[in-house]
Amino acid sequence: MHLSTFGLLALGAASVDAFRDTSPFFLASTSEVLANSANIKTSASLFEELSSSLSACPSEYYVVVNQPGVHSSDFSSRKSAPRLGAKMLGKDKSIRSKMSVNEVTGLLEVKQIKDLLEVKCQAQTTVIDGSSGSYPSYFESGPRVIDIEFPMLSLGSDRANQLSDNDGLISDIIDRIPSSSKYTLLYVTTPREFPETDSIVYESEDAYQDSVRMELKRDYSSYSSYSSASDSSNRNTSLFDEYQYFTPGIFMGLMASFLCLIILYIAISAVSSLQVPYAAFEKDTSSAAQKKQQ
Structure with missing residues (x-):
């Protein structure tokens, strides 16, 4: 070689x-x-x-x-x-x-x-x-x-x-x-x-803050990676993954309303299916009916 x-x-x-x-x-x-x-x-x-x-x-x-x-x-x-x-x-x-x-x-x-x-x-x-x-x-x-x-x-x-x-x-x-x-x-x-590739940290330039400098350090690289990961996840997920549109209360209310509508439909259908001849509401003037009245 x-x-x-x-x-x-x-x-x-x-x-x-x-x-x-x-x-x-x-x-x-x-x-x-x-x-x-x-x-x-x-x-x-x-x-x-x-x-x-x-x-x-x-x-x-x-x-x-x-x-x-x-x-x-x-x-x-x-x-x-x-x-x-x-x-x-x-x-x-x-x-x-x-x-x-x-x-x-x-x-x-x-x-x-x-x-x-x-x-x-x-x-x-x-x-x-x-x-x-x-x-x-x-x-x-x-x-x-x-x-x-x-x-x-x-x-x-x-x-x-x-x-x-x-x-x-x-x-x-x-x-x-x-x-x-x-x-x-x-x-x-x-x-x-x-x-x-090391983390970027905040350091104060004032001399009197040296004693608390360690408390002021922040890892901005991890924050940016978290933000980029969050933005990427938001772009790749739908609204149905982020929000809950059907809670148990709404679901139970819809089921109860559906049952009430079924009962109302059956009642209306039953009433509308009744058939009464128009002669039932007219006065019977026949001789047989007059004898019954007497």
Whole structure:
């Protein structure tokens, strides 16, 4: 696979902001490790692939780097991590296998990788605090896991310098590994936090209000999201979903009126069906009727 020298992430550097909740992963090894680069992978599928490759214990040393707060855009420049870039771009001739995933969805746990190596390869673990900048002058013979824990990258202007300094520390630690031993570098990251997505809060500029500033903070983003959600729901629902037109009282009144109308109809129909001849209202003048009257 050809990797461009203008960036460490040649598979997707043009769309660095396509996924905000993802982070890259890199693997470089002086051993033959079966690994396939990709633009995007889930953390579960990536760990499954790593488990299959690392279970064979291809190296004596495993440098597992945990760098939180990273986005693929941080590696779009060669100056961000030049030593790691040299390994991934084929400039380090000792590297025989490499793998890069631009966007890893979900969190790839470093502990899972260390537990896998400790169980499958019987490796011992050496933990190095990257923030202190101190590390052993030599490492005991392998199999061994060198766990480098870095703090989360800052969101300020020194972000690139901090990443470059961490890259230099990783390179110095790898130089402490005996040259006759093989190593595998696993660079694990977690997603970056974007400040523009944080909640906008109200803060008073008056000095005397500092003591009550926390009480004046309001989350306008949640309010706007609630308003937009409410407007969207109002547009998607009908009036019959919002209002109740037939209450139980109205329904019972309509039923009673309907029964009264039925009774009135039957009564009118019965009265109108009566048939009386007109002769019934005339006086009978026959001789028989006169005799009955007498």
